[in-house]
Amino acid sequence: MKLPERVNIVDVGPRDGFQTEQAFIPTALKIRVIDAISRSGVKKIETTSFVSPKAVPQMADAREVLRGIERHPGVSYTVLVPNRKGAELALEESIDAIRMVVCASETFNRRNVRMSIEESVSECEAVVRLAAPSKIPVEVAIGVSFGCPFEGPTPQDRVSELARTFADMGFHEISIADTVGMANPLQVSSLMGRLVKELATECELSLHIHNTRGLGFANVLAGLAEGIDTYDASIGGLGGCPVTPAATGNIPTEDLVNMCAEMGLETGIDIDAVMAASRIVEEFLGRRLPSHVLLSGTNQQAVAAHRVSASLNE
């Protein structure tokens, strides 16, 4: 298995994680968490989204969050938008990239952003045009790229055609998203292998993986083996599944950092600092987040703990 030497981890917890929480998270806490992630060596944070506060009340403070955070040099603060309206609002703030989302299933896209895929694609074109003067990079996530809970498995051709459209429009990065955790490793391998051949010379390709059915890290491994070196994750595994609220959502950032470290892949991220950010959230929410490493510690931490305990017992 040939894997990339360096892996870029984007923390989407402040957006994809927080947005699934029912109770409003105070703006000051959001800012504190983003600042904590900024100190961990994570180089890109999906900070918030500009979306209708009626649709997603949790993101109503997007502007205040962006104005309140400390900007760490070398860290990119990005936002998600569903349409040109969101992009216009985002462009009034200091941001480092704008991400659009379009779902590869008609039913899911309509439920997600109340537009047909065609309408979303035309919003994408508008967003590229809007962002052009500022030279702020534009990205697009293709949601339910592997499977849709309403329509079943997603045809590979549909994802490939959408990705081609977005590359031609001038998007800098295309994120292939397993929005509800329906992907399997062979499917990841096959789709990403194809997209790398079709598009890797024109734009960045990244993966947004959910762990809904426990296959998150097997899917990451399959992606790594195809040369994909950029992954979304969220501190602690914050954020549930959009269709099965109790189920797991995003892969946990610290678990991904640990996986990379154990395999000798460089991330530049201090896992203790990530876990410190997760613990702020755990404390506020009053419940355990799904990250495994947050509970078990890394291999090295386990060994260190047991050395101490063994020497105390003898």
Add this chain to the structure above:
Amino acid sequence: MKLPERVNIVDVGPRDGFQTEQAFIPTALKIRVIDAISRSGVKKIETTSFVSPKAVPQMADAREVLRGIERHPGVSYTVLVPNRKGAELALEESIDAIRMVVCASETFNRRNVRMSIEESVSECEAVVRLAAPSKIPVEVAIGVSFGCPFEGPTPQDRVSELARTFADMGFHEISIADTVGMANPLQVSSLMGRLVKELATECELSLHIHNTRGLGFANVLAGLAEGIDTYDASIGGLGGCPVTPAATGNIPTEDLVNMCAEMGLETGIDIDAVMAASRIVEEFLGRRLPSHVLLSGTNQQAVAAHRVSASLNE
């Protein structure tokens, strides 16, 4: 990625799972759960262990369990033993295989079975001799084959030498065990690739994977890619980590069945029947087991559920 077409899944829940539970599980419930697993298409069940009841009170009813279960044709009912004493007791019962366990770290082996590795190896030789007249297959698990919480990473040479010793002794199957979930996919790939070359013509090689740090299924994928086609798992992911009790232990059987099914690998197992067995245990323990699929359902189940819900809404 070239994967085996057929995957054998061994359910070790009744042994590795139940043994970590503090409260005694009534013998009748153990029998009910084993019978439920027997009906799922799982072809091998690690049923109990013959170990000192002082060391593991949960397994004190080994004999009663073996005498109480219904034997389903085609299902192999196996037991774990730590030494020749256990094997003697096991051989008095109707069993289909005996498994020994030896840990690849001196510290872990002493804490696990109160013997040096050398003493355990000599017990293995005695067990092979004891079982020979009955022609009951003997297996051995090499514990902490990837890392030990007391000694750190396990040298590959040590596992290879132990495996060579056991193959020469006449063991039919060698299970490479990640007892406390310290393995990573590259390590699995490297060790299993080596053992396949060294031993696959002489005995069966299998993997016993824990999900302590979330890498369970990434490690399974790495094992599959090396041609390993037999995996231990436990219903619902029953069973914790022997050194971090709150942490995850065995990979859940239904999640592994789902992974294989999604990748088109045949297991012969009815996932609904596995989940039915898990739910018996969940109901008795009064808590949720860590399986992801048990909570989210399979992809097909999710699609079916949302088709119904969509049609009710329109």
